Amino acid sequence: MCFRETVSKVPVILREHFARALLVFSLCHLVSGYSDRDRADELMSKYPLIDGHNDLALKLRMLYNNSLNQIDLNNVSKAATDISRLRTGHVQTQMFAAYVLCGAQQKDAVRLTLEQLDVIRHMCTENQDFELVTTAQGLIDSNMRNKIACLISIEGGHSIDSSLPALRMFYQLGVRSMSLTHSCNTPWAESSSKLYNTFLKRESSLTHFGKAVVDEMNRLGMIVDLSHTSWGTASAVLNYSKAPVIFSHSSSFSICNHSRNVPDELLLKLKKNEGLIMVNLYSPFIACSNKANISNVADHFDHIKRVIGAESIGIGGDFDGAESFPQGLEDVSKYPAIIQELLRRNWTENELAGVLRKNFLRVFEEVENVRDQLILRKPSEEYIPLEHVQNTCRWVFRRPDFSSKAEQRSLNLLVLTLVLLLSSLFWTD
Numbered sequence: 108m109c110f111r112e113t114v115s116k117v118p119v120i121l122r123e124h125f126a127r128a129l130l131v132f133s134l135c136h137l138v139s140g141y142s143d144r145d146r147a148d149e150l151m152s153k154y155p156l157i158d159g160h161n162d163l164a165l166k167l168r169m170l171y172n173n174s175l176n177q178i179d180l181n182n183v184s185k186a187a188t189d190i191s192r193l194r195t196g197h198v199q200t201q202m203f204a205a206y207v208l209c210g211a212q213q214k215d216a217v218r219l220t221l222e223q224l225d226v227i228r229h230m231c232t233e234n235q236d237f238e239l240v241t242t243a244q245g246l247i248d249s250n251m252r253n254k255i256a257c258l259i260s261i262e263g264g265h266s267i268d269s270s271l272p273a274l275r276m277f278y279q280l281g282v283r284s285m286s287l288t289h290s291c292n293t294p295w296a297e298s299s300s301k302l303y304n305t306f307l308k309r310e311s312s313l314t315h316f317g318k319a320v321v322d323e324m325n326r327l328g329m330i331v332d333l334s335h336t337s338w339g340t341a342s343a344v345l346n347y348s349k350a351p352v353i354f355s356h357s358s359s360f361s362i363c364n365h366s367r368n369v370p371d372e373l374l375l376k377l378k379k380n381e382g383l384i385m386v387n388l389y390s391p392f393i394a395c396s397n398k399a400n401i402s403n404v405a406d407h408f409d410h411i412k413r414v415i416g417a418e419s420i421g422i423g424g425d426f427d428g429a430e431s432f433p434q435g436l437e438d439v440s441k442y443p444a445i446i447q448e449l450l451r452r453n454w455t456e457n458e459l460a461g462v463l464r465k466n467f468l469r470v471f472e473e474v475e476n477v478r479d480q481l482i483l484r485k486p487s488e489e490y491i492p493l494e495h496v497q498n499t500c501r502w503v504f505r506r507p508d509f510s511s512k513a514e515q516r517s518l519n520l521l522v523l524t525l526v527l528l529l530s531s532l533f534w535t536d
């Protein structure tokens with residue numbers, strides 16, 4: 108018996124019910140499929156993303172030698188970030204990292220950092236879509252003007268060459284966040300990476316000078332970033348900092364046990380600090396492999412929410428700093444896919460508004476409040492002990508010691524005068 112014959116034997120009324128049910132199911136599927144993405148876009152239009160970490164400036168250095176004349180920032184095909192894709196991805200604020208490689212530590216890290224700050228500032232001030240912003244209120248205002256706000260961060264404490272005056276001058280240039288290390292230890296804080304073995308542990312994971320750096324960042328209103336630091340350093344800073352801190356681009360160690368990710372015990376300290384972890388999307392941190400998908404990403408969000416609540420979570424994509432991203436999250440235009448997946452997992456609008464925007468704003472505002480409370484504190488005059496930096500390139504200014512040389516010179520002059528006088532006397536005789 109063929110299928111058509113079988114169907115023809117089913118009563119007409121049942122066939123009609125079945126057809127109607129099928130139609131309703133298909134419509135529901137179509138509508139719900141559409142509305143998930145639609146809801147994500149709608150939500151992100153209302154609460155556009157503040158993203159914690161992007162390395163476009165590094166790409167500009169590596170690919171174009173920082174020559175902005177060579178590219179159209181609306182469409183940078185060799186990078187994962189450009190203006191049109193930031194717009195599609197509803198990214199309203201991007202923290203752009205000024206990063207220089209650890210190899211420059213103790214050499215020309217400060218000059219290279221200045222050059223990276225220069226290119227970010229040019230990019231953000233000479234382009235009508237961008238706006239350079241340095242305050243929490245500035246982020247809110249730039250959203251009202253439909254601009255993409257640029258916040259500047261420094262990635263790696265080696266950029267300040269163990270100098271608080273250098274840190275303060277970077278602040279003056281618009282830097283509002285700094286991660287204490289990258290893949291190398293500094294003389295005052297430890298990295299999560301074992302790539303470089305210089306400046307190993309001293310009296311603690313955060314030395315006396317390291318504490319002075321945190322104090323000065325608190326005083327200035329610069330956000331302390333613990334991504335890339337060792338857990339020991341992160342723990343010490345979480346105990347010490349007066350202001351909330353962030354992990355600008357790190358994920359959950361419980362979901363993927365990579366040393367760049369954050370273990371639950373540090374998450375609990377972060378909650379106490381009222382800080383923020385901005386989930387990194389790099390596949391090896393998401394799935395501990397080069398292959399990852401959006402569901403793996405959402406697992407990090409779910410876990411962190413379970414441990415410390417949605418109010419402690421943000422997003423720090425790490426685009427253009429890394430190469431391997433989950434399927435469906437290949438560039439900055441794809442952020443709505445994360446929100447779509449979290450909506451599917453029953454995250455509320457309120458929770459997602461926090462993840463996208465409000466949590467970071469709360470932390471930034473609190474960092475500014477702490478700065479205001481410390482207004483009477485003078486700039487720190489703490490200097491790192493010379494034996495900690497062990498750098499022959501480091502010039503040490505000291506008052507020249509003229510006294511002994513000058514004395515020697517006048518003594519020589521006196522002897523010479525006496526000899527001349529005596530010889531002229533003998534000559535006369």
Ligand SMILES: [Zn+2]
Binds near residue numbers: 356428
């Ligand atoms: Zn990084």
